[in-house]
Amino acid sequence: MNEKERELLSLIEKEGRMKEESLAKMLDTPTDEVAAMLKSLEKRKVILGYSALIDWSKTDIAETVTAMIDVKVTPKRGVGFDEVAERIYRFKEVKALYLMSGTYDLSVSIEGRSMSDIAQFVSEKLSTLDSVISTTTHFQLKKYKHDGVIFGQDEEGDHRMVVSP
Amino acid sequence: MSIIKTEHQPRLSAAVNRIQPSGIRRFFDLASSMDNIISLGVGEPDFSTPWNIREASIHSLERGVTSYTANAGLLELRAAISKYLLERFGVDYHPESEVIVTVGASEGIDLALRAIVDPGDEVLIVEPCFVSYAPLVSLAGGIPVPVPTSIDKNFEIDENDLKERLTSKTKALMLSFPNNPTGAVMGKEGLAKVAEVVKDHNLVVLSDEIYAELTYDGDHTSFPSIEGMKERTILISGFSKSYAMTGWRIGYLTAPKPYAEAMLKIHQYAMMCASTMAQYAALEAMTNGREEMEEMIISYRQRRNYFVKSVKEIGLTCHSPGGAFYAFPSIAETGLSSEEFAEQLLLDQKVAVVPGHVFGAGGEGHIRCSYAASMEQLEEAIDRIGAFLKKLNESKG
Numbered sequence: 001m002n003e004k005e006r007e008l009l010s011l012i013e014k015e016g017r018m019k020e021e022s023l024a025k026m027l028d029t030p031t032d033e034v035a036a037m038l039k040s041l042e043k044r045k046v047i048l049g050y051s052a053l054i055d056w057s058k059t060d061i062a063e064t065v066t067a068m069i070d071v072k073v074t075p076k077r078g079v080g081f082d083e084v085a086e087r088i089y090r091f092k093e094v095k096a097l098y099l100m101s102g103t104y105d106l107s108v109s110i111e112g113r114s115m116s117d118i119a120q121f122v123s124e125k126l127s128t129l130d131s132v133i134s135t136t137t138h139f140q141l142k143k144y145k146h147d148g149v150i151f152g153q154d155e156e157g158d159h160r161m162v163v164s165p
Numbered sequence: 166m167s168i169i170k171t172e173h174q175p176r177l178s179a180a181v182n183r184i185q186p187s188g189i190r191r192f193f194d195l196a197s198s199m200d201n202i203i204s205l206g207v208g209e210p211d212f213s214t215p216w217n218i219r220e221a222s223i224h225s226l227e228r229g230v231t232s233y234t235a236n237a238g239l240l241e242l243r244a245a246i247s248k249y250l251l252e253r254f255g256v257d258y259h260p261e262s263e264v265i266v267t268v269g270a271s272e273g274i275d276l277a278l279r280a281i282v283d284p285g286d287e288v289l290i291v292e293p294c295f296v297s298y299a300p301l302v303s304l305a306g307g308i309p310v311p312v313p314t315s316i317d318k319n320f321e322i323d324e325n326d327l328k329e330r331l332t333s334k335t336k337a338l339m340l341s342f343p344n345n346p347t348g349a350v351m352g353k354e355g356l357a358k359v360a361e362v363v364k365d366h367n368l369v370v371l372s373d374e375i376y377a378e379l380t381y382d383g384d385h386t387s388f389p390s391i392e393g394m395k396e397r398t399i400l401i402s403g404f405s406k407s408y409a410m411t412g413w414r415i416g417y418l419t420a421p422k423p424y425a426e427a428m429l430k431i432h433q434y435a436m437m438c439a440s441t442m443a444q445y446a447a448l449e450a451m452t453n454g455r456e457e458m459e460e461m462i463i464s465y466r467q468r469r470n471y472f473v474k475s476v477k478e479i480g481l482t483c484h485s486p487g488g489a490f491y492a493f494p495s496i497a498e499t500g501l502s503s504e505e506f507a508e509q510l511l512l513d514q515k516v517a518v519v520p521g522h523v524f525g526a527g528g529e530g531h532i533r534c535s536y537a538a539s540m541e542q543l544e545e546a547i548d549r550i551g552a553f554l555k556k557l558n559e560s561k562g
């Protein structure tokens with residue numbers, strides 16, 4: 001990975017929709033070279049996808065419920081946590097999964113249509129896995145900031161005078 | 166209600182009558198009266214002050230630290246400034262006797278000029294430049310002598326232009342790189358040539374380096390770091406641009422002790438000290454502000470690249486500005502004056518830029534475009550300026 005690729009990545013991590021021509025100018029690099037870099041980064045699975053960050057609470061689409069579940073498991077000889085992790089992340093309800101240091105092992109972020117949806121998932125799917133020892137479920141009540149972006153009212157507009165020395 | 170007639174005619178000083186209100190004012194009034202404009206006319210960062218800096222100031226208020234500080238500023242802050250200047254630019258100032266915390270670089274410029282200018286003294290001012298230099302020289306009783314720079318030489322100083330303007334009355338040289346409005350920077354070699362002239366004629370140098378951190382293609386050379394220059398240089402700087410702290414009104418001066426003592430006398434009577442809560446914010450900026458500042462610098466550099474390339478593509482000549490957050494393209498080929506161009510662009514396309522002539526000699530024929538705006542705004546501004554140029558071309562036939 002070279003300097004240009006690193007700079008490109010940190011740019012599109014924030015500005016995923018920026019036109020290739022603009023990216024190219026910002027990076028002082030020919031447009032076709034930027035296009036090739038993007039292709040290569042996608043191929044190498046450095047860039048895994050492009051998505052929008054949406055505040056669903058501002059739409060008329062029913063909001064989903066998100067829970068973070070702390071899971072304690074028994075690691076298995078030879079495969080450690082990976083095997084049980086895989087069994088968990090394959091469920092489509094699971095939006096994120098991390099191995100954690102500290103008092104529990106896996107942090108599962110899960111999205112459902114309702115609390116009972118999630119309760120059902122925990123009791124039927126998650127707790128019943130052989131290696132799972134215990135689960136603690138925390139429901140998210142409000143999203144203030146996600147992936148570095150402040151949700152809801154951002155009070156910090158542009159307060160500058162239109163013309164100044 | 167009866168109109169009271171007074172006998173009193175305003176008795177203003179000749180000094181204040183000599184200076185003109187800034188040419189930016191007229192544009193401000195015009196642009197402010199319009200809705201939905203895209204402004205490239207703003208001379209300040211588009212970031213808010215990083216939260217840790219704001220939080221440090223809030224914390225100082227919570228602790229009730231609301232009294233005056235030492236005239237020269239909190240010693241802790243002066244020590245941090247001294248350490249920073251040494252590590253970053255290799256210039257060494259004693260925190261107790263050679264550093265003064267000021268109310269912005271603006272106050273620093275005023276203090277420096279008042280401390281060195283006698284009535285009739287000539288001060289060479291490298292132009293185009295920040296709007297306050299010449300008026301403040303006049304207010305101090307001096308005579309501003311413009312030294313123009315031009316796009317042919319990337320808006321750097323040609324030492325021959327300096328020499329031509331030297332007289333027996335020349336006392337000081339005022340310069341500022343990276344420059345507002347041109348974005349020009351000057352490297353060590355160019356500055357060394359300037360230093361020769363300065364030494365030969367025993368000038369004092371006022372070096373406004375408020376944009377020092379916003380240098381994109383190489384390292385900034387601080388004027389006092391040039392051989393033999395520290396003893397005769399007053400360095401003016403501040404937090405406004407690099408830490409996005411314009412509204413805090415906080416900056417600093419460094420100079421050899423005799424100069425610092427003189428400036429401190431004025432500061433102590435005129436200002437007492439800089440705002441205490443702003444000083445605590447500045448201290449946080451100096452001690453924990455580097456990382457976020459560097460992110461801002463990268464973002465300015467990317468937008469500089471974008472803007473300068475795009476403005477050339479739509480047909481304007483533009484030198485590559487190595488610092489600050491301004492591009493200074495030439496509009497001379499349109500046949501319009503800077504003022505006409507800026508005004509028509511504003512009325513026709515609702516894009517605000519600042520006409521170059523307000524920044525002094527060498528500014529006519531250019532417009533200052535600040536790229537401290539969001540990428541969406543910059544893209545839109547480029548489209549609109551492009552459309553405006555096309556219209557101008559078509560009407561010329």
Ligand SMILES: Cc1ncc(COP(=O)(O)O)c(C=O)c1O
Pocket residue numbers: 165208268269270271272295341344345373375402403404405411414415416
């Ligand atoms: C070259 C230059 N010097 C000084 C200043 C004033 O800075 P401060 O906010 O520290 O007074 C500015 C602000 O636009 C500037 O461009």
